[in-house]
Amino acid sequence: MATLPTEKEVTAYVIDTIAAFIRRSASAITPQMELAKPPLKLDPNQLTFLSMSLRAYIRVHNAAATVTVSDTKKDKQTVGGISTVVYSRIVERT
Amino acid sequence: MRTDRMVTPAAISCLAAVASLLPSLAQAQAPSRVAKWMGSAGVSIRKTFDGTKEEQNPASIFYYRESTGSDPEVTAIDVAVKFLEKELLKQTSQMSLIVYPVVDYHRSSNTTSRVSKAGLTGRTEFRPWGLGTAPAGSRALFLPLALTVIADAKVARDWKSRTDETRYGGQLFLTSVWRGGPGAPLRDGSGNERFRYYPYVGADRYRFAGATTDTNLTVGFARLWADSWLVVTDSGQYVQLTGDLAARHRLSRDEGIGRQLADAAVGLNYYPDGTGNFGIGIEYANGRDASKRFARRERTALSFKVKF
Numbered sequence: 001m002a003t004l005p006t007e008k009e010v011t012a013y014v015i016d017t018i019a020a021f022i023r024r025s026a027s028a029i030t031p032q033m034e035l036a037k038p039p040l041k042l043d044p045n046q047l048t049f050l051s052m053s054l055r056a057y058i059r060v061h062n063a064a065a066t067v068t069v070s071d072t073k074k075d076k077q078t079v080g081g082i083s084t085v086v087y088s089r090i091v092e093r094t
Numbered sequence: 095m096r097t098d099r100m101v102t103p104a105a106i107s108c109l110a111a112v113a114s115l116l117p118s119l120a121q122a123q124a125p126s127r128v129a130k131w132m133g134s135a136g137v138s139i140r141k142t143f144d145g146t147k148e149e150q151n152p153a154s155i156f157y158y159r160e161s162t163g164s165d166p167e168v169t170a171i172d173v174a175v176k177f178l179e180k181e182l183l184k185q186t187s188q189m190s191l192i193v194y195p196v197v198d199y200h201r202s203s204n205t206t207s208r209v210s211k212a213g214l215t216g217r218t219e220f221r222p223w224g225l226g227t228a229p230a231g232s233r234a235l236f237l238p239l240a241l242t243v244i245a246d247a248k249v250a251r252d253w254k255s256r257t258d259e260t261r262y263g264g265q266l267f268l269t270s271v272w273r274g275g276p277g278a279p280l281r282d283g284s285g286n287e288r289f290r291y292y293p294y295v296g297a298d299r300y301r302f303a304g305a306t307t308d309t310n311l312t313v314g315f316a317r318l319w320a321d322s323w324l325v326v327t328d329s330g331q332y333v334q335l336t337g338d339l340a341a342r343h344r345l346s347r348d349e350g351i352g353r354q355l356a357d358a359a360v361g362l363n364y365y366p367d368g369t370g371n372f373g374i375g376i377e378y379a380n381g382r383d384a385s386k387r388f389a390r391r392e393r394t395a396l397s398f399k400v401k402f
Binding site: 013017020021022023024025028037038039041043045046048049051052053055056057059060066068069070073 | 179181184185186187188189190219221224225226227228230231232234236240242269271273277278279281285286287290292326328330368369
């Protein structure tokens with residue numbers, strides 16, 4: 001099992017994944033931005049794929065944990081908010 | 095082919111009054127609480143959730159009644175509500191399977207095809223692999239081009255024509271992270287999203303049950319949906335242009351419905367608050383309307399838009 005990431009590393013992974021989906025530089029994405037609102041504007045399809053990416057990331061560190069589309073599609077969900085969810089799921093075993 | 099305009103002078107006045115209220119309505123606290131509740135309940139409102147990517151189109155509502163007029167009711171309502179979205183396979187790293195019901199209602203006072211139709215759909219979305227790059231250490235399959243497969247079954251009732259309809263079908267579309275690829279937004283020099291499209295293919299099997307006869311129909315289709323944001327800032331999107339082109343081909347034997355059932359629709363929507371929840375828009379559609387038994391129609395409609 002890989003070494004547990006820090007919360008900062010988790011946030012960086014989330015931002016990099018979103019940046020790839022929306023074709024925007026990671027430096028333009030901040031934790032305060034909402035996933036489904038401009039400027040990110042992830043549509044429901046992309047939010048589902050985001051949940052899949054985050055699930056695979058979580059399970060590298062904690063095979064018993066997961067994240068679902070309800071986490072990424074939650075109203076007013078932000079980059080920071082979903083990063084916190086991912087980090088909390090990873091460290092659940094400890 | 096008759097062209098109908100759902101835009102009488104009185105109706106325009108009605109819409110103008112509603113449009114003047116949109117900015118304050120969008121800023122009101124009540125819609126934010128509604129949106130929060132809907133998010134927690136997994137509720138979404140669109141024009142339709144038939145997988146045509148019109149799920150990015152807002153629901154449109156226009157109802158005007160003047161009992162003394164020659165045409166007492168002018169109506170164009172297209173609304174669909176998705177709720178209780180449930181994810182299965184949530185312990186797997188690679189695949190995604192989501193199921194949910196959709197309730198929709200369509201009403202039109204178009205004199206050539208009056209419709210008052212409600213439907214209930216059960217739908218599944220399946221994604222067999224992830225999009226982009228797999229995280230380091232994961233053996234799950236991730237590709238820069240990913241597939242989504244939608245399968246659904248629907249029952250509907252049209253109270254105007256007194257017919258029942260059942261439909262089941264499947265379709266698939268691709269999403270990519272490549273520049274210019276399906277689902278990947280194209281951005282301007284300031285980084286604002288300007289354009290996105292999704293192409294997809296599929297087939298549907300219909301059964302239309304009338305008072306005396308039943309009609310069975312299988313239709314294959316290829317479709318292209320796209321939207322472009324004409325007025326956009328870093329914090330809001332205000333003016334949206336949408337397009338939906340469908341090439342449909344009847345695959346079953348002749349049932350009194352033509353073999354080519356193409357349809358096209360373009361719309362222009364304005365969202366005063368930039369979030370896309372409330373707006374006003376105009377739509378032009380020409381072709382065969384799948385929601386009305388592929389009846390031919392040409393329609394221009396000005397209406398109030400809602401999307402959550």
